[in-house]
Amino acid sequence: MDITWAERIDLFRFALSAALIAGLVCPLIGVFLLLRRTSFYGIALPQFAAAGVVFGFVLLPWWAQHIGLGDVTLEMALSDTHAVMNYHLAWAALFTFGGLFALVWLGRRGGSEIGRVAAAFAIANAATYFFGRLSPVGKSFVDELLQGEILGVGVHELETIGVLLGAVLVCIFVFHRDLVLVSFDREFALVLGKRVVAFETLLNALVGVGVAAGTMTLGPTILFGLIVLPPLAARPFASSMNRFLLFSSLFGVLAVVGGVVVSFEWDFPLGASVVAVAALELLPALCMRRP
């Protein structure tokens, strides 16, 4: 039996809405990662979040027995991950912020940024499989996220990503001027009397929250793509900083819309389809030369 586009959109409205929110906000996080030359964080941090989610599954029996999961039993938590969404989100956030803190702290000691991030990715990736061996349920959950199968996103996940990425969007909108200033010319910002450390901490917090919420809800695959690719596609067309932010979000939303079409028409996983369309958006950028 064929189902119409309208029926599909209605059926998967939570997943599509969550993907559109991510398409709008994640590229803005990516803009700052790109400009600060830390784009690889966009690849390593979701892997930390994934490791955190699986670790949460490993700890789930102990947690249910000693601390409790409210009204939810261990069996319910293992069979329906939506039931303990906040528990998993907390572990994703803890590991993301842990990874981010380690990268920032090691970055202040100098050395190769790329080498550091590559090592972090390797460790987080290995940790995911290591914890996955101890919790097959957690491993299968993360495998689903990695494949970009996000159509099962429910109202709770949508609310979570809406609130958290909404907060990230508001912060970027309010503070984007100062965030650009401290990123572009830290010393000038210090001389102006700006609270540089506070803004740098805010930026790291926005990255951490965005990555943790995005990984838990949509998975690392779509998050990698939406953080890294739209800003790269938008940069050659941006004649000012505000346009760079605007175009990046626009490319992100277009990637989601295009990905939905590809996924529904040809039955591909939605997350991977979004990333494939975001990659296609790079083609015009590759044809242009800009400093």
Add this chain to the structure above:
Amino acid sequence: MTLIRLQRAAFGYTRRPVVAGVDLEVRAGRFFGIVGPNGAGKTTLFRGILGLLKPLAGSVESSGVVLGYVPQRETLDALYPLTAQEVVEMGAYRRLSGLRSVTRADRDASSALLARVGLGEQRAARFAALSGGQRQRTLIARALMTRPNVLLLDEPTSGVDRSAQARILAILRELHREGLAILLVSHHLSMVRESVDEVLWVARGTVRHGSPSELLKPEQLDELFETEAAPEEA
């Protein structure tokens, strides 16, 4: 009027002083040049005056004084798609916070400052696409946007051609004539000799203070550099 006062100030890193015992008074309308051999501590002293380094000993007083800082343009990443005007408007950010956006008056002021440094036509151009001299003049306009009492420049003529050097120097002389205090780090000794009122010679962890004619005589330079030929002029 004294704008910046250093008394027996020492600056350095990880508690190890690079320059020590610095006494300095920067008064309104004075033009200072900080010169010395490479690695002698010019930048350390400059960062100390800017407040980017806390003194390890002594004191630095500049309360209530607005410092207009012009960094070396190479320190700024060309990846940012900022226009020249957006860069200059950063000078107004001290007066803005949160949602308050750059005002029409700030925008007009930034346009006027870009015109003043000879870049009125380039205000919508990408900062990264400007020549070295143009970028340096944009940064001078940005510093002026802060409405400074003292302009502090770090090697403003480094790596630019002679005509760009001349334009930058002409702007600085004009600002000096208008009564702005200027403090500049430079390794272009001829430029310093011709422009400044006072020289701060940084060498071997100490700072000597005097007039250009006194400190920048060839025989003096030989002695200071501990070499027969004074290193001169890029």
